């Protein structure tokens with residue numbers, strides 16, 4: 001890992017520009033979930049403890065380069081104060097002189113970085129302006145690291161830079177899962193469609209030992225192998241692509257595990273009458289993997305040392321079609337608790353599915369960074385991380 005951490009920097013008497021993701025959800029004018037705020041507290045506290053002043057940079061919503069009052073970060077200040085247990089100073093238009101006049105242990109929050117089009121355009125003038133505000137750049141926003149914006153990428157070329165605690169934890173967990181993992185490695189890829197996860201499947205077959213394909217996307221693979229899928233969600237036009245992925249897996253020695261039995265129903269709704277079949281009838285749709293498939297997955301999990309998971313194995317929002325996802329998630333949680341497995345999961349629906357199964361807390365690491373996590377799993381370089389690796393020395 002070519003990037004530095006907070007421990008490599010000297011913050012005493014310095015001003016740290018800290019890019020955070022505090023894009024928290026609101027309900028009735030209140031922050032409804034402050035997880036993202038709490039997640040960046042260790043970085044803020046450690047910089048303050050080391051004698052640094054903290055200037056927080058963040059985006060909020062998608063204001064598309066213009067000031068939008070409802071997307072002002074001023075709305076987040078009360079929740080930030082409560083989490084931090086002290087007053088944050090909010091500023092719309094900061095200058096270095098103004099920052100220098102604030103107390104040495106101040107925590108300053110700058111208005112939404114996306115209120116100017118220069119942020120998302122990664123305009124060098126904005127990067128220069130941001131760099132003028134501080135001495136050290138700290139990126140703690142892994143979830144924004146797949147974007148090359150002025151506050152996530154540009155500024156890192158201009159100041160000595162490092163990863164914050166959250167970013168370092170996330171990168172460490174991902175490195176343990178796919179960079180230098182303990183083998184065998186099993187990946188679970190589920191969800192609705194193959195088309196949204198082509199890059200992901202392509203990368204995984206060259207990296208992992210076993211690839212479990214589930215959910216709607218498994219139907220596309222079954223259909224490509226000439227198996228009946230009835231009225232199931234399936235992308236029949238992607239049959240050639242699915243066959244290419246299967247061929248690539250064969251060439252790289254990656255074992256693909258597809259469902260061998262199916263839970264089918266006639267309606268896409270909770271508790272729809274259902275049955276377990278090997279071959280889906282013409283008038284039915286596959287909504288979950290059957291018990292033999294769950295047993296096959298369990299056998300692979302049993303031998304695995306590392307698990308990386310994205311996407312549910314069935315229509316998990318609808319009972320009882322959450323059964324395969326729940327069973328696999330709970331087994332992974334148990335193996336992890338017993339110290340036999342390193343388990344990393346991420347991506348929007350995956351976190352919801354693992355929470356529903358009551359398994360999330362026992363996973364080694366759950367990434368809440370949807371887009372960045374997926375791009376990382378796809379083997380893509382994240383500009384925000386790359387920039388930290390090539391930042392100037394202090």
Ligand code: AMP
Pocket residue numbers: 190191192193196214215216217233286287288310311312313314315316317349350
């Ligand atoms: P994704 O966002 O691609 O991870 O897809 C998640 C969605 O896929 C969830 O809403 C699931 O209900 C859906 N899904 C999973 N398996 C199936 C299936 N067999 N048929 C229809 N939808 C499914």
